[in-house]
Amino acid sequence: MKINWGTGVVIAFICFISFIMYFIITMSVNDKYDYDLVTEDYYGQELEFQEDLNKEEHSKTLTTNLSWTKSNEGIIINFPEDIDYKNITGTVFLYRPSNKQFDFEIPISLSKHNLLIPDKRLLDGRWNIKVDWKSSDNSYIYRTEIIY
Structure with a gap:
């Protein structure tokens, strides 16, 4: 053929x-x-981007910014000592780039200048931390990537 x-x-x-x-x-x-998209409300968060930039610029005026340390109990977020911890409010959002099922948000409630994120909620690997906080009338934001 x-x-x-x-x-x-x-x-x-x-x-x-x-x-x-x-x-x-x-x-x-x-x-x-x-x-999937990075977040469910991607376009809504894009509109809030300028507000976040303003908070980030305002964070640069602090004498000491937030810091974090890894401990046996989890991650400890240290707030500035020169700000009264009783006036600090806001949220801590932990974003897991590899799987959105593990993302979670914690409200800030302090008894000292430290906030503990328990080890049982964290998996080994990369996390993006976003701390959106307010003291008196001033708003701040802190973002970092960590390997837990």
Whole structure:
């Protein structure tokens, strides 16, 4: 049986379409290739970006900024000593880039200038920490990436 050029073109098109269909079905069914946006409310957070930049600039006016240390109990976030800890309010958001199932938020309630994030809530690996806090009428934000 001899195949002419018209039959060869049809076979090539069928093979190409079959490959594309296999690729589309594999990408849509397999959970390994399932990726989402960074956050659910991505566009809403984009609108708040300028406010966050203002808070970040205001954080630079502090004599000492926030710091963190790793301990056996978890992560300790240290607030500036020159600010009264009773006036500090806000939230700590921990974002796990590899899996959004582990993201969580903790309200800030201090009895000292330290806030402990318990070890049982943290997995080994990379975390992004965002501390959005307020003291009196001043708003601040602190962001960092850590390897726990």
